[in-house]
Amino acid sequence: MTLPSKLTDFSLAEARDAVQAKKVSSKELTTAFVKAVADARPLNAFVTETPEKALEMAVASDVRIAHGNARPLEGLPLAIKDLFCTKGVKTTAGSKILGNFVPPYESTVSQNLWDAGAVMLGKTNMDEFAMGSSNETSHFGPVFNPWRARNSNANLVPGGSSGGSAAAVAGNLCLAATGTDTGGSIRQPAAVTGTVGIKPTYGRCSRFGIVAFASSLDQAGPMTRTVRDAALLLKHMASVDPKDSTSVDIPVPDYEATLEDGVKGLRVGIPKEYRIDNMPPEIEQLWQKGIEWLKAQGAQIVDVSLPHTKYALPTYYIVAPAEASSNLARYDGVRYGHRAAGAKDIVDLYERSRAEGFGKEVQRRILIGTYVLSSGYYDAYYSRAQKLRTLILRDFTEAYKTCDVLLTPATPGPAFGVGEKTADPVEMYLNDVFTVTVNLAGLPGIAVPAGLTANGLPLGLQLIGKAFDEATLFKAARAIEIAAGFTAKPTEWWRAA
Amino acid sequence: MTVGKDDVRKIAKLARLALDESRVEPMVGELNGIFQWVEQLNEVDVAGVPPLTSVVEQRLKMRDDVVTDGDAANALMANAPSGEDHFFVVPKVVE
Numbered sequence: 167m168t169l170p171s172k173l174t175d176f177s178l179a180e181a182r183d184a185v186q187a188k189k190v191s192s193k194e195l196t197t198a199f200v201k202a203v204a205d206a207r208p209l210n211a212f213v214t215e216t217p218e219k220a221l222e223m224a225v226a227s228d229v230r231i232a233h234g235n236a237r238p239l240e241g242l243p244l245a246i247k248d249l250f251c252t253k254g255v256k257t258t259a260g261s262k263i264l265g266n267f268v269p270p271y272e273s274t275v276s277q278n279l280w281d282a283g284a285v286m287l288g289k290t291n292m293d294e295f296a297m298g299s300s301n302e303t304s305h306f307g308p309v310f311n312p313w314r315a316r317n318s319n320a321n322l323v324p325g326g327s328s329g330g331s332a333a334a335v336a337g338n339l340c341l342a343a344t345g346t347d348t349g350g351s352i353r354q355p356a357a358v359t360g361t362v363g364i365k366p367t368y369g370r371c372s373r374f375g376i377v378a379f380a381s382s383l384d385q386a387g388p389m390t391r392t393v394r395d396a397a398l399l400l401k402h403m404a405s406v407d408p409k410d411s412t413s414v415d416i417p418v419p420d421y422e423a424t425l426e427d428g429v430k431g432l433r434v435g436i437p438k439e440y441r442i443d444n445m446p447p448e449i450e451q452l453w454q455k456g457i458e459w460l461k462a463q464g465a466q467i468v469d470v471s472l473p474h475t476k477y478a479l480p481t482y483y484i485v486a487p488a489e490a491s492s493n494l495a496r497y498d499g500v501r502y503g504h505r506a507a508g509a510k511d512i513v514d515l516y517e518r519s520r521a522e523g524f525g526k527e528v529q530r531r532i533l534i535g536t537y538v539l540s541s542g543y544y545d546a547y548y549s550r551a552q553k554l555r556t557l558i559l560r561d562f563t564e565a566y567k568t569c570d571v572l573l574t575p576a577t578p579g580p581a582f583g584v585g586e587k588t589a590d591p592v593e594m595y596l597n598d599v600f601t602v603t604v605n606l607a608g609l610p611g612i613a614v615p616a617g618l619t620a621n622g623l624p625l626g627l628q629l630i631g632k633a634f635d636e637a638t639l640f641k642a643a644r645a646i647e648i649a650a651g652f653t654a655k656p657t658e659w660w661r662a663a
Numbered sequence: 664m665t666v667g668k669d670d671v672r673k674i675a676k677l678a679r680l681a682l683d684e685s686r687v688e689p690m691v692g693e694l695n696g697i698f699q700w701v702e703q704l705n706e707v708d709v710a711g712v713p714p715l716t717s718v719v720e721q722r723l724k725m726r727d728d729v730v731t732d733g734d735a736a737n738a739l740m741a742n743a744p745s746g747e748d749h750f751f752v753v754p755k756v757v758e
Contacts, residue, residue, distance in 0.1 A: 270738035369719045382718065411724045412717075480701040491678060498679075500751050502742035512756045517681035529680055530693060536678040537666070537694070550704055552714030557707070559715060591693060592700050608718025633719060 173198040178242060178341040178395035179422075185241045188231065192241025195341075196224035196285055199243045202339045203287055208660040209310050211324075211333040213248045214256050215288040223285040230283070239402055240283030245340040247331050248289040249296055250276045250386070251375040255286075259377040260294040260304040260327075263497050263504045263523030273375025274407045275344060275386045282402040287340050290330030294525045295494065296351055296379045299597040301329025302588055303527040311359060311581045312337035312656040316622040319659075322581040325355030325597075331389045332359040336656060342390040342399050346376060348383045349482050350601025353613035356389055357576035357626030360615040360654065362396045362643070363389045365601075367633045368608035369414035370400075372407035380489035381412075383482075383605040393614060393643045397421035400636065414634070421640045429645045430464030432638070435569030439475035440600060442578070448625065449575045452617050456573050456627045459649035460642065468569045472561040477554050478603040479595060484538050484551035485606070490528075491535025497523060530591065559607040566632055571642050574600050576613040576626035600628055610636050614643045615652040624654070665695050 169184060170176055173195050176184065184190040200217045220243060227241030251257045251269035258264045272280075280286070293303040300323035301309040311324040312333055324333040328345030332355035335343050345352040347365035356363025364387045371386040378384065388399035401422070406415040436457060441450070461467055499505035499519025506522050509515035524532065538547035565572065578599055587594045604611040610633070613626040627646055631639040666674075671690050675682035682690065736749045745752040 267742055270735070270741055367719070369721075408726065412719075414719055414721060474707070477704055477707060480704050483697060483701060484704075495679075499744060500753055501739075503744070505744035509754050511754050513679070514681075515754055516679040520679055521681035521683075524680070529682075530690070532678050532680060533671070533674050533690065534694065534697060536674045537670070540674065540677060547701070549714060550709055552716070553709040553712040554704060554707060555715035556712050557709070559718065590696075592696060606715075606718075 174202045174338040176341065177392045178390055179392065179398055181242055181341050182239065182398070185231065186236055192224040192227040192231070192285060193221065195241065196220050196243045199287055199340055206337055206339050206660050209312060209333050209337060210307050211291055211309050211330040211337065211339060212245070212288045213258055213260070213291050213306050213330070216255060216286055219255070220285050220287050227283055227285060237281070237283035239279065241285060242283070242341050243285040243287045244279060245287050245290045245331055245334045245343040246276055247328055247344050247346060248292055249346050249377045250344060251377070252276055252286070252289065255289065257289065257377070258306070259296070260292040260306060261523065261525065261528070262305040263520070264377070265305065265504060267502055269375070271375060274372035274405065274409060275376065275403045278403055278405055290328070290334055290343060292330055293327035294528050295377065295490070296327040296346055296348055297490070297527050297531055298326040299350065299354055299594055300582070300587065301326040302584065303525055305525060308584055309333050310584070312660070313359060313581060313623055314656070314659060321584045323584055325358040325581065327351040328355050328389060332356055332361055332363070335359070335361045335389050335391060337658070337660070342388060342395050344386060344403065345389045346384060346386050347605065348379050348486060349605050350598035352387045352389060353601045353611055353628060354577050354597055356613040358581040358624065360624030360652065361389055361391060362393055362612070362614055363387065364396050364400060364612040364636065364639065365604060365610060366400060366404065366636055367610045369412050370404045370610070370634065370636070372405060372410040372413045374407055374409035378493040380486040381493060382489060383486060393640060393647045394422060394425055396612070397425050397640045416634050419637050421637050424637050425640055425644050427641050428463060429460055429642055432465045432571065432642060433468050433569040434460050434465045434642070435468050435470035435565050435572045437470050437472045437475065437565065437572055437574060439472050440574045442599065446579055448619050449578065452625050452627065453573070453575050456616060456646060459646055460573065463645050463649065465645070470565040470569055470572070472565060472603070474554065474557045474561050475603060478558055478606055479599055481551045481554040481558065481606060482598070482602045483534070483595060484547050485555065487531040487535035488539050488548050489535070491532045491539065494528070494532055499523070555606050558603055562607050562609060570632070571638055572630040574628045574630065576600060576628040580619050580623035580625055604630055609633055610639055612639045612643045614646045614650070616646060616650045617652065618654055666691060666698065
């Protein structure tokens, strides 16, 4: 194996192998990433940097390695989305209302990573409470995509809500990062930053300690530079957890072991409803290429139908705000979080603390959610949406009678400009048109970099799997990765900024 | 279905969100835009379709009804905007 010349160019798996073979120390690796994070402040990818903690963890890892008891992710520096509670380290969820919140406990997913030996570089920026598709709703300012169009200096969004994690991975500021995905918040930013992101099956990762947005949709997952890295990281994020009754007790396979098994004989479904109106030709062509790539490697292509696809987004925009309005009721300015000054009574305290603490998009969704759950409207909206979800899940169950995975575009287009889509909420919501069905049905989905647009911006393809069959997704994603040969990297313009 | 200014004021009250009067009108427009778009769900016949209550087929797990954690008053109070002797301090509630 020839290793990259720069430590920050290592993939997670390469770094693991180098650290375990004592070719590189965790301290050297961590020092390089701490510097990369500091140098990349113009991207605004981090809300909180934790360089001292990172070096402390790295030194402890080097001691373990020296003593021959290294764990699977020993000494590997990661970035953590600021939605995961980290004990003693500020966790904001991208919101003013949690601007000074220091959790007294650790999320199960991040604890699993520390137990596997990983090192924390810091907490990444995100859309407020994970509500957004461009990272522009963060109280801490937008994140900029490391990618820019050819011959352009215009700042582009990194997608959202896990925009900071996506930018940190794409810009080589960490080996890998955690994300969360409620409607596409891992896969959409991964696709527009040329990185890999998987939303596992609902229940695969514990939600304990992840600030809740929409509890029946939220799932944590890895964001990485390669498919192998995603397989490796998910293995160590996933677990059944007594603290999350929806986490599922199904053994987590060694995804890396079957990664190179190939797609010979795999039945790949192509859902015709994903050929949406006004689909840009570049997306259509990329999808076709993906089909050819898999076919050339021995997969069998099957046409399938998911007739309720067009109802997925509107269904989502009832279910998610409804659950969000319930979950966000806890922010009252009393026990933690922002409190308005000079309240005249308790209701005034609640109303003003929440109005000052929540941003515009979050307030809009709380109002939608409150409305659709309110007396007289529950059946017309929420109950109907939950029935639509059953129909959407049935579509998939039916399709999986004739195929093993589905191949679709990941996003309707490449990264767009900062401020370009903030005026119309519905236009922004349409970014998740290909990803949201997967959350509603609880299924796993992975975004893989597959090509560049004519002006040099990354595009991704999405593979959707059967429940708890992430292993097949990784195999198929690896086949696309091999065929696409995606090696492009953004120019590091932020170093001169 | 369309919402008006009074509906917006009412749901803001229910949601315990102080909504400045100047924001009521724009919010009416934004919410109606979203609700209009959501209207398309009415095209679907959902008669006899059960609501999805769990995406993964499993019975909700039960655990023993015993104390698993606690005695963490200091940790619980650490983030309180205002507190005294392990009590949260709020404006007077009862007149």
